[in-house]
Amino acid sequence: MPHVLLIARRAVGHLGYVSAVRVVSVDGVHSVQQWPPVETQPPQVHPKAPEQGAELTSHYSECFGCGEDQPGGLHMSSTIGAGHVVHSSFTVSAEHQGAPGLAHGGLLSCAFDEALGTVVGQLLRKPAVTGKLETDFRRPVPVGSTLHITAELDGTAGRKVYASARGHLGAPDGPVAVEARALFVVVDLEHFTEHGDQDALKKLRDSAREPERTDRWDINP
């Protein structure tokens, strides 16, 4: 029996926003999951967030998801959409294979981590890291195909930010191949200075000083 997926969204009075119910039927067995899993507030888009239609530059040139200095990376490109949405796309290359000619599942999860992290980081302009990422693989994704991912902010609860995304195969309105949901947790900048590599952070700081790149990591709320 085919998979059936239904996502319903309803307003919750003054609390406002999301209580999405996801009903999944696989071979006649139904399970109902609430998404986000806790009560949330509507996301507050930062006043300095890029405007609808803005094409985003890489936040870090060595990022596996979007960096131009990662030869085997995803080279994902992203554009701000309407509301709380970012549209991203990448083309699956031979470096991304798992089974012959098909994208590796972990690689696809990585692409969704990137797309979801982008909608969180760019619209909220707060440093946040992935706490949990859940992926549903609905169709194989062949090498050479382009995955069009629409990622959306679903709500916030204190430091917790919930976001979800759908990946369409071949075209923005193509069949859904992959879906994902994630929890991001807002962190202090010390998260990166304490745990990251100092030389890499210096490189990022230096590139942020280049006039054409000053938008890259201005993430102070």
Ligand SMILES: CCCCCCCCCCCCCC(=O)SCCNC(=O)CCNC(=O)[C@H](O)C(C)(C)COP(=O)(O)OP(=O)(O)OC[C@H]1O[C@@H](n2cnc3c(N)ncnc32)[C@H](O)[C@@H]1OP(=O)(O)O
């Ligand atoms: C201009 C800006 C542009 C920026 C663009 C950016 C693009 C980026 C694109 C790249 C994107 C790539 C992005 C990447 O790849 S980020 C890299 C992958 N992620 C990490 O490395 C994160 C590693 N984990 C940690 O550092 C810590 O565990 C964090 C920081 C996540 C939480 O540790 P912390 O000690 O700080 O906080 P807490 O433990 O009190 O938790 C806080 C709350 O969260 C809830 N919780 C936590 N975990 C889970 C869980 N698994 N399921 C359910 N809930 C969970 C927890 O219950 C609590 O809830 P509550 O008790 O308050 O209710």
